[in-house]
Amino acid sequence: MKIDYKTAGRSALSATLALALAACGGGGGSSAPIAGPPPGATPAPTPPPTNSACSTANQIDFADDVLNDWYLFPDLLDNTVNAANFDTVQSFLDARVAPARAQSRDVGFTFATSIADENALINSGSSAGFGVRLSFDQDNNRLFILEAFENAPGFQAGIDRGTEILSIGTDASNLQAVSDLLADGGPQAVVNALGPSDAGVTRVLRFVQDDGTVIETSVSKSDFSLDPVSDRYGALIIEDGGRNVGYLNLRTFIVSDAADQLRSAFQLFASNNVDELILDFRYNGGGLVSVAETLGDLMGRDQIGNIFSQTVLREERSDNNTTRLFESEMNALQPEGLVLIGTRSTASASELVTNSMLSYVSPNRIALVGDDTSGKPVGQFAFDLDECDLRVRAVTFQTLNADDEGDYFTGLASVMPNTCRAVDDFTSPLGDPSEASIATALDFLAGRSCTPISGGPGQTAQSLNRRQILTPAQPNAAQYQIPGLF
Known part of the structure; x- marks a missing residue:
């Protein structure tokens, strides 16, 4: 069987870096390396076979060859797995990488998906749905909107951050209360x-709505494009104590157009003499390594030619190891202060x-604010x-930094020199300086004290928020890369 190793270099999709990550060599964006989504989801199964060559057995054989030849942790593969016992590629992959998953080295990061669906997502941000991110409160059986995409039907129907969904039905006569769905069937019942x-x-x-207005309306899902940087709050200048702080809310690294949108954001920052940045990646599950590299260049004005990141493969594939140096970008900055706003949904490329x-910001001027992150210092190639x-x-x-550091499998809180505890206040708009996480980020940059995230360097932090991202049992390509998307 021939394996199409389109990702043997560093130009493909970045593995689950939470979306950013090394590129695979070969045919352009579709095979780029990715750094991606958080754990907990099982990607949608691959399409049914269309001919005998695409029998489940042949597809599983293909997946098996990929793991045997390229998997980063060959000693953490279960070689006792019998391929004949599985009826989907995904269930086979899950069984083979179970030892790595048990050591938190591959928590749902190896998966099977549709080439066509993922390429559409990467090339145009194409998706279908209401265009909102959902989270649920299992303790109180409530469902909330974390974010709404402006060009999608949910936002146009009046749904936005802070909205609570009370009931769902196929028509007005059979509405089911969300509280009953969660109590009786858990989050999958809502899905x-x-x-x-x-x-x-x-x-x-x-x-x-956030102001207390109750609305009942029919909403139809439609195709829409995922805008990586919101026109409302994606790139803002926050004035704080006479200082201009740049605020960047990047929704995802997976859409290739994100690179140009980042360049536009930094043009705004440069024109306002920004030297302190807040990167709000609280729901960013990762994406293309190439986009992550562009963002690095935009923060590396004085580091051109120095190491941004290193991509390290297993020993017998080490001839594919690469080192990415900072490259010149117009309007690039050299931030003196840098804050990442994160949650457990912040992963991979983020x-x-x-x-x-x-490696390049003074240790007393860089911090993680909010909650600990997912913990995905690995990425995937596409086969x-x-x-x-x-x-x-x-x-x-x-992926490693210039100091050969990259072992944050429990989350970034274990390696950050500073952390500040803050809730994700979904009752306040994103980009609002008074929102809890943003306010805490501004406090850190101004030298004001904060409460560290529990855990600290070298330890595992406990999650601060009881709310969880709503995730289908089998997410599609867009849902896998963009946590909570419906």
């Missing part, structure tokens, strides 16, 4: 009630960028079986 992520799927939603900047629309994203590399 089922919302229906498939297909254009044209319609649901009647009863919701209460973590990669922050870890790389640890394509074109005729079956099968892409296997396998963990194939680890």
Whole structure:
């Protein structure tokens, strides 16, 4: 069987760096390395076979060859697994990497997906749904909106950050209370009630807006483009004590256009003499390594030619190891102060960028604010079986900074010199200086004291927030890369 190793270099999708990560060599963006999403989800199964060559057995054989030849932790593969016992590629992959998962080295990072769906996401940000991110409070059986994409039907129906979804139905006569769904069937019952992520799927939603207004309306899912940097709050100048602080809210690294949107944001920062930055990646699950590298360049004005990151593969694939140096970018800055706003949904590329900047920002001027992050210092290359629309994203590399550091499998709090505890105050708009996490970030940059995230360097931090991102049992390509998307 021929394996299409389109990702043998450093130009593909960055593994799960939470989205950023090394690129795979070969055919352009579709095979780029990615640094991606947080753990906890099982990606949607690959499409059913369309011919005998695409039998489940042949697809599993393909996946097995990928792991045997490229997996970053070959000693942590279960070689006793019998391929004949599995009826999906994903269930086979899960079984094979179970030892790595048990050591928190691959917590849902190796997966099978559709080539066509992932390419559409990368190339145009294409997705279908209501265009909102959802979280649930299991203790109190409530469902809240964390973020709404401006060009999607949810936002246009009046749903935005802070909105609480009260009831869901296929029409007004069969509305089901969210509290009952969560109490009786857990989060998957809510996922089922919302229906498939297909254009044209319609649901009647009863919701209460942040100001207390209750609305009941029919909302149809539609195709929309995921805008990586919001026109409302993606790039802002926050005036704090006479200082101009740059605020960047990057939703995802997975859309290739994010690089140009980042350049526009830094043009704003440069024109306002910004030398302190807040990177709000609280829901950013990662994406393309190439986008992470562009962001690094935009923060490396004085570091051109120095090491931004190192990509390290298993020993027998070490001829594919690469070192990425800072490159020149117009409007680049050299931040004197840098804060990452993170949560447990902050992963991969988001973590990669922050870890790389640890080598270049003074230790007393860089911090993690909010909650600990996912902990994904590894990335994936894409291995394509074109005729079956099968892409296997396998963990194939680890990323290190200029100081050869990159062991934050429990989250960035274990390696950051400073952390500040803060809640994700979803009742306040993103970009609002009074929002709890942003206010705490400003306090740190101004030299004001804060309460450290529990855990601290070398320890595992406990999560601060009881709310959890709503995740389907089998997320599609967009949901895997963009936590909470519906």
